[in-house]
Amino acid sequence: VLGASVTVPTPYGQVRVKIPAGSQSGRLLRIRDHGAPHLGGTGRGDLYLRLQIQVPPDADDRVRAAVQQ
Numbered sequence: 001v002l003g004a005s006v007t008v009p010t011p012y013g014q015v016r017v018k019i020p021a022g023s024q025s026g027r028l029l030r031i032r033d034h035g036a037p038h039l040g041g042t043g044r045g046d047l048y049l050r051l052q053i054q055v056p057p058d059a060d061d062r063v064r065a066a067v068q069q
Helices: 061-068
Strands: 006-010 013-019 028-031 047-050
Touching: 013 028
Parallel strands: none
Antiparallel strands: 006 013, 028 047
8 A cells, every 4th residue: 555665586686676655466567677688689678577465354443544544
């Protein structure tokens, strides 16, 4: 709901990715220059991260009130 900053493993090491507030499950985020190498050239392509957001099913009233505000 509020966004976050998470560490994501890539083929070239760990990368810190900022997840925007209000992101929905299934959204794609692009991580530039961390994908497969270009064929016959220099540099690398982009890596895409698909969000899978899980909401706790048994959220209490305090959590619901905080999200609604």
